Amino acid sequence: MPESITISNLDETTANWIDKEARRRGTNKEAIALSLIRKGMECEREYVALQSYDDLDSLAGTWSEEQGTEFMNAITYFDQVDERLWQ
Numbered sequence: 580m581p582e583s584i585t586i587s588n589l590d591e592t593t594a595n596w597i598d599k600e601a602r603r604r605g606t607n608k609e610a611i612a613l614s615l616i617r618k619g620m621e622c623e624r625e626y627v628a629l630q631s632y633d634d635l636d637s638l639a640g641t642w643s644e645e646q647g648t649e650f651m652n653a654i655t656y657f658d659q660v661d662e663r664l665w666q
Contacts, residue, residue, distance in 0.1 A: 586612070 597615075601608045642650070 597608050597611050601611045604611070
């Protein structure tokens with residue numbers, strides 16, 4: 580069974596727009612509100628899908644000293660240059 584919601588404290592401008600849009604489309608206000616909610620959800624999904632991050636700010640300062648040392652030890656291999664690859 581579909582859920583119902585009530586939108587409280589809707590400002591007059593928005594309420595009037597929804598009412599006019601419903602009349603223009605020949606439908607009811609609930610259909611307009613549902614259409615707006617669905618469109619908003621679609622936009623949000625697209626926005627989230629487009630987000631990209633180019634930094635690690637959210638990770639800064641989250642490791643313990645032990646974890647930092649373990650990581651630095653694990654990546655020491657990357658400091659080694661294979662001279663055969665640079666000939």
